[in-house]
Amino acid sequence: MIRRSWSIALVAPFLFTRFDTAARAAGSAHPIHRSHDVPAKIRCKTHVKPFGTVRFSDWQFPDTLNPVQSKLLVTSEIDAGILDGLFIYSDRGALTPVIAAFVPTGANGGVTDGGRTVTIHLRHGARWSDGSEITSRDLQFSLAVGKDPASGPYCKHTCDVIAHIDAPSRYVAVLRLRRPYAPILAYGLPVLWPYRWRNVWNGNPHKAANVLWNDTSFNFEGPDYPTNGPYQVAPGGFKDHSNIVLRPMRYYSTLTCGARLDTLVFTYFESKFDMITAAVKHKTDITQDYTLADAAALTKHTRALHVR
Template sequence: MLKNKFKILAVAMSLAFIGSLFAGCGNSKNGSDSNGKSTIKVNIAAEPRTIDPGLNNTVEGAQVICNAFEGLTNLDKNEKPIPGVAEKWDISSDGLTYTFHLRKNAKWSDGKPVTAKDFEYAWKRALDPKTASQYSYQLFYLKNGEAYNKGKAQENQVGVTAKDDYTLVATLENPTPYFLSLTSFPTYDPVRKDVVEKNPNSWATKPETYISNGPYKLVEYKSKDSLNFEKSPNYWDNKNIKINRIEFKTLENASSYYAAFKTGELDLIDKPPAAETPELLKSGTAKAYPYLAIYYYDINLSPQAKSINSDAAKALSDVRVRKALSLAIDRTSITEKVTKSGEIPATSFVPKGTSDSNGKEFTDKEYFSKTADIPQAKKLLAEAGYPGGKGFPQLEILYNTMQGHQNIAQAVQDMWKKNLGINVTLKNVERKVHLAQLQNHQFILGRDGWTADYDDAMTFLDIFTTGNGNNMAGYSNLKYDQLISQAKSEPDKAERAGLMHQAEDQLLTDLPIIPIYYYTEVVCMNPKLKDAHISNLGFFIFRDAYLEK
């Protein structure tokens, strides 16, 4: 009886705290403020590390950027590229030169015109090694893009040129069938040279300096609370933007943001608590959307691992150990008993539903079982010198704050203890710390995930090339690098797909990562919120959204 009373009190205090977070922010329950202007509140589950288009590499950052900025192209609801800042374009017969014709009424949020020079500057800035963009490789499709990034070419040799204020010419290294989709991706968004260079380290943290060119402009940046945007009066298609204000909330605790959704204080959340999800899906309160994304653990194979835990680093350098760890995980149990949101156990790295360039689904092979293969896992661990886990060093799993990540880590911890006799500790840190430690290879095993930047298997495979900014495992294999390089330059679609399959074969032979499941995007949305685009690339796009009266 006392336990129940305290539980009721705790829930009441939690709801009161949530209410205080949203006090004074307008009435989300009816979707409008006292002036009748529509406002929506969207939870992005963590404060972005950055909302600088050239530096961002997280989903939460992209959620904001894709509504604040606009690239040469946009994505429609079928994920196909449509005109954005560029109203039309020409492609040369060899597929190497794209000439974009910019609309002359495109403007920045401060009223200045958007020009081709802004795109040229942004792309070269992201490629500049001094910028240290983790997504610089996404611009290696440009002629001499990689060479410039690696100090082997000059800036003026990069294949992007503003022919005049409204004509941008992009020259590619090789024909790239998804290039128009890439130009809708945040790294390809324009930024203003005068704005960035005046405040290079802080321009993307303040409303007065965060000058953007999309439907919404930043009006408030409340650290650890929300990033608030209002409709930009200078956006070229302003008259068709129906939502006046978007408040991006950064609640990380699933129970808290789900409670806020239930009370009407949030209009959209994703990843509701696992225990609630099956019933939410059944009732229609939540909906599962297609999502090209994978959940996995990085194994730190970089030289830095030795300084974290030399014994663990030595053990994990043996591929038999890595395979044993992977085989000892029951992925079906995790998806059915832990996450419970329709996720699919991952038996490859490229998620099901991802295209190859030959018009087919890429995934055609299962590299390991959906359930644990305990006998084989024990056999491999014994061959590596650790029979029954004897003498095996203690491991640590790093993950960022969210109940779901903790639940998965605890499940893996239990499986490795029970199936292999290995002891594992868990380390929970806030998202920004988690990202920094992954990027700097300051971990042993790290929770990670990857969402497609475009619908092609390459978006998953090229992150593991040597030195890639998103290669958190520090994996390096010359054969793998060569296969990816060959695939990017191969004009024959069937041959290209074959090379990518060979690359995945190599990746999952070496196992610098442990795939766990393919995501689904489970979203709870205010039923009055219409035409919000829930992209299979992980974006929430509100360009066409409106609140039903």
């Protein structure tokens, strides 16, 4: 039985901290490190048996779960459980490795050539939801997708600072920058995609870009889409506009040996008032997407809610 702290996340949208950091920290056998002491390989002889259910809520409902077709904050809240990136910012504002084995710096040899070369080491054994391993070729492919005109191009004024990516080994990607770019790890990386995805694309960046950015039916509202996080939308888990059910992704072993929770349920409420009322009545565990203007309404219930 999991211990629940009936909590409200009181944060302005621009200060939003991704839900997955807190969700997978509970009971994690592999704590998140901030430097090069992160183990490059997770050896999972067996996966943990997930248990418990956590409900999280918002007063918005996503227009799609495709991360590059939506600009809604609520979409990123849900996608945080199903999609991992190379790095993430912790709740203390520290850049933290996820799929990357450690944060490259000048001190550890990850940043060289006056800031024009950045070497990223990937964790061994991180996998996509079809079971294929995440490798440096995926990062090379993702840059080509992000630079393709069908994506916008997505990389315009961001990851187009990367001239090209070398892949000297399966788990090492060397970014060759056109010029030094200090926020390269925070704002200059492409969205990570698999080099192949079933019968949708096979190493063709233009086809992948067109499907991902322009095909509205490619909506990530089920388990048959390219994800790499600890959870994925369950079969039939996106049936109505009130609840979205996430279940463990069977191949996940990036930070832990399997997802820790058996079920994550996103519940939509029509207003902030309804959402706060539900939290007070313990009908939802975590609510979010507030601004400081909502502080007065929230602090009326400090005995029932934990506001942070």
